[in-house]
Amino acid sequence: NPKHxxxxxxxxxxxxxxxxxxxxxxxxxxxxxxxxxxxxxxTLTEAIEALRAMSKNASGGKxxxxxxxxxxxxxxxxxxxxxxNVPLSEALNYVVQLVGAKATYDKHAVIxxxxxxxxxxxxxx
Numbered sequence: 001n002p003k004h005x006x007x008x009x010x011x012x013x014x015x016x017x018x019x020x021x022x023x024x025x026x027x028x029x030x031x032x033x034x035x036x037x038x039x040x041x042x043t044l045t046e047a048i049e050a051l052r053a054m055s056k057n058a059s060g061g062k063x064x065x066x067x068x069x070x071x072x073x074x075x076x077x078x079x080x081x082x083x084x085n086v087p088l089s090e091a092l093n094y095v096v097q098l099v100g101a102k103a104t105y106d107k108h109a110v111i112x113x114x115x116x117x118x119x120x121x122x123x124x125x
């Protein structure tokens with residue numbers, strides 16, 4: 001019955017007081033602080049694997065990033081990075097910027113693609 005007063009009051013209370021839990025990957029990754037990130041002349045693929053291991057250790061096995069690298073040769077680009085006490089999300093952002101890629105947070109994974117692929121795709125649409 002849409003006119004039931006008690007139900008209408010309960011729905012109003014729920015809407016006013018209930019905040020849905022933000023389970024987005026970016027939020028999960030921001031909640032994991034990596035004590036030290038040291039990488040010298042590693043490929044993007046190696047850097048992602050290292051961040052997975054660091055995140056697993058820092059979160060007690062609860063957060064292991066799922067990262068997909070798209071684009072020819074992107075995984076082979078080299079980078080060096082030195083950070084301390086940084087959230088996993090920021091470490092990922094630094095890695096992405098250093099190789100000139102773009103990160104897209106999906107529901108279940110972070111997809112890394114080269115900037116050239118992104119521009120070409122948007123130009124053709």
